[in-house]
Amino acid sequence: MFISRDPFNVIIGGVGGQGNVLASQILGEMLVSQGYVITIGETYGASQRGGAVMSHLRISTKDQFSPLIPEGQCDLLIALEPVEGLRILDHYGSPRVMTLVNTRPIHPMDVISGNAEYPEVSKVIAKIKELSRRVWTLNATEVALEMGDPIFSNIVMLGALCAIEVLPINQQGFELVIKDLLPSRTMDENMKAFNRGREVVQEFY
Amino acid sequence: MSSISQNAPGKTVLLMGNEAIARGALEAGVKVCAAYPGNPSSEIIGTLAKVADELGLHVEWSVNEKVALEVATAASFAGLRGLCAMKQNGLNVASDFLLNLNLSGCRGGLVLVVADDPAGVSSSNEEDSRIFAKLGDLPLLEPANFQEAKEMTKSAFEISEQLGLPVLIRSVTRVSHARGNVCLDELPQSRPKPRFENSLRFHALPAVLNHKLLHEKLDRAKQMFEESPFNFYRGPEKPELMVATSGSGWMYSLEAMINLNVQERVGVLKLGTTWPLPESYVLEHLKKADRILFIEEVDPFLENNVKEIYAQNCLFLGLKAFFGKASKHIPDVGELNPEIVTHAIQNLIQVPYEPRPADYALRAHEAAAELIPARALSFCPGCPHRATYWAVKIALALDGRDGFVLGDIGCYSLGMGPSGFGQMRTLHAMGSGTGLACGFGQLNRFGLEQPVIAVCGDSTFYHAAMPALANAYYNGADFLLLLLDNSATAMTGFQPHPGTGSTATGKEAPVIDLKAICEVFGAHVEVVDPFDVAATVETLLRLLQEEKGVKVLILKRECALVSAKHQKRLYQVEVEQEHCLGETCGCNRFCTRIFKCPGLMWDKAAGKARIDEAICTGCGVCTRICPASAIRKEKA
């Protein structure tokens, strides 16, 4: 499998604390081991405290690109949270974008406090569909909670990413990377999360 | 095994900019590395700490940036190579030493990396550190990507040794906190032995003579930079427009050229050695174009310095038009991105640019405006700071004298925002909350009746608040210092500090007890667990009303993110639906509307509060605030 454009631009977005940095690092490592030239720009620091966060991945066979993707040039959006997905499409989406979205909302403080409304998730997904060429959905948080810890939702999303076959990645590649990156005692659970993500993701029509 | 310690020449790995800088230092044979953590610089030393034992280095988290620079400088004086890293604010702290060190010179290669945070995403300010290179007559390098970050760092050690001067490397967020492919070189195996040559002297005196010598060194640096591989030009021989750029601007400029498809019309002069500028090299390229656009982050440093060179040589260069921050083609504050650069170039050479269909953009904006709620920063679920500010808010209200909180730098700076109930009123430098309190604590003699509270984190305390506390006692200031002891430098990634009992490399270290220090400094000290809100409120009120002079309340509770790594959650928390009176309670959603921990949510369908089990970490603080006692906790 190859990338369909060069550079192929991926955004992983969500809320601080959902593990977007780790997800982008794992994905980046998987692609580097395939020989791709990768650039990743990510949000660190203060925004990790409950704010909207993004990682930008540029995948190329030849060049390094800017760590920030220009307006309207996202090819694949991996949204760890539904309205964050929509927020990213607002600036980075285009008719060519494909979106993989975790349907489980995380309420912003303004919603918790009642100063703002969180829209119906189905409405958000429908809008995402309107703005994307293809959409896949899963409740990765629920899957992770079933496993006993919401911390695995980013790994569930990577499993789903593998299943939709948009990027040249596979389970073996994932296994090799997490062996290096993550503590060995979590290996089994991470593999389980990855495989659960592969199983439950569905294309949304 | 960490990829930065592999001795695998030719291998390509994915490295964060900060890791690339660390690797460059390793390839240069660095032996001593010191820093105080600060975004976006923290991972430089953090990465080196992980491989310190394996590679035989000394790596430390120093208590502040000035000490860190002194530690690294000692290595240099002893003939070893030393690395020091910091964020822009850190350089302000270290600058007192640095602006003597420039005159005294150094011996072994000494590199000071400063990672600027344009837009102040994770900072209390926005600042361009490059001015310090000019101020101190020191060589400055600006990496434009990850490979270069490594190469430049390596080269900086060579330059430093050749000149006998510390060399500055200025990175920015999008270089330091981005990742990309980096091809590794060899790691040296040498084991130099440190020795202080007693025949040498390191000091600035006589200052004028040394200043002159420094200028001579800088001239030599200028000569060296004429041939630097970090400066290059890409583009046509006679471009319609020449972009002159450094650092992150290089990648954005390239992106813009591709976006606009103007590679045949626009050239890019990428400069990596930005102080002193290689004058002949710059002049050579200025001849190429009549219109020059500067792309750089934060201040017009490159822009002004190039213009200065032009002014000296304008008679034979002829008329040129310069664009950039001065001409308002590029914003003179905040962070750059590919769009800003694309639009600036587009504007100057008039090419069409439509990043995506206009109707799509319109639909996307409409959807966003209709559906997306804002997402403000917030303390993490289970954060002890939320409980602390909650108690402070209650205590100040009950006290009734309109007391106020002087803030400081750390996660707890979010005390200015809604998740800290807007309690924090000031934010400046490290330790400034306590310093300001020293001043406010004297104003009662003029009739100030409001209680004065300063907040300070544990790491910040060792960094800069200790002198302020000593000052407070000595001069008899009257205030309450809240030491928010979460046992980590949390904001920057949980680095250890003198109070945590471990070092940067994970070794056991003696604990410098906060309470003991404060007592030695003459303060009345008490300790409380902020999760016990009632006790905290009661203690706050007692200290505010009954004690005079310097009081310290240590709010001791480990950072929730650190706790999560090594211990089970405290409680399983649940909102018992049959007890929550919901909309009919009269509390008007007190738990979510006022306390608003992200672990709570309002279930619209049920009209009742609920715990978000994906978020709640089980601290149990909210169980006390429900008037119907519907939020229950059970030992997990």
Add this chain to the structure above:
Amino acid sequence: METGEKVNRGLKALGEKVLNSDQCTACGACLSLCPYLRSWKGRVVKLDNCNLEEGRCFAYCPRTEVDLDEVYRGFFGKSYEEIEMGPVRKIMMARAKDPIWTKKAQTGGVVSALIDFALREGVIQAGVLTPRDGDLLPQGKIITNRKAVLSCAGSSYVSGPTLEALNRGPWKGQERIGIVGLPCQALALARMKTSTLEKKTPIDRVDLVIGLFCTWALDYKPFMAFLYKRVSSLSIKKLNITPPPERILEVMAGKTLSRIPVDDIRPFIRPSCRVCLDMTAELSDISVGTVEGKEGWNTVIVRTAMGENLLKRAKKAGVIETRPLPKDNLSHLKEASLLKKRRALDALKEMGEIEKGYFTLSANLIKCILSESGETLP
């Protein structure tokens, strides 16, 4: 389009009109009903805005808009018309017979003796009283036995949120509660009883209200700050104001007795007392006060059937003895009571219009109160 903002009758208005306008009596009626209000050292503090349009805090407060006619009709079945000292069934002098009560009490010990009797007889199952032992800061306490009643005997001249204890409970099945309170607290209780708001407090369980005569109460925090400057010891055991014409505050602190002229403590009278119409705790079943010139006796006004019944039984059981109140005392009492009303009206006049005060009364009644004779016009 005109939307016409709805008049707030909740915490927002309470904050503006009472708490921030120094009109709080610290009665405690608004406390422990919601998480937005708390008291500390005799002050009621608003911690946040609740954003509700109406609330019990506003509805029960003795210093928010109140139609006195409505409340008196709800409590007594008749309007606010007995302007001297409210509805009176009987008035007399009384004192407790058991010295256990008279020894500690400042006067005749009638209040403690009646509460104790009511508890023993099962007329009430619990009482909400204000302990006088320990700190001078009044706090309500639920009591169920004689020992506890004894700890509540005496007075402190400082107001405190006694009624919070009623709201807070916990009420473990006690269905009949007796409360001893100041006039402002009696008004708050009557407002609770007659409130039309859906949400209740445990007010329906309150069967007996014994009101205490009151001319003013002190604000705890500034008063204590003043006291500690005047007396040497930190442990203040007892306060007593000697009868007129002397009027000296005796403070027993440690082992020394300090004597402070009452005029020195007047600055610490709660501003909310200056607009109070009620000296004799009119909205009570029984009101109790001192008798001028007759140490060891209480003036007792019986106002309701419940009160009359209790007093009769107590007398029969030999718990208290009574005597007729001398004519002079009665006329002095009426004078003093009317004087308080007049002063309140004057104070309101000074602050603005009487009509904008917290209560509504007919212009006719106001005129009567202000007139020298105090006679009700036909």
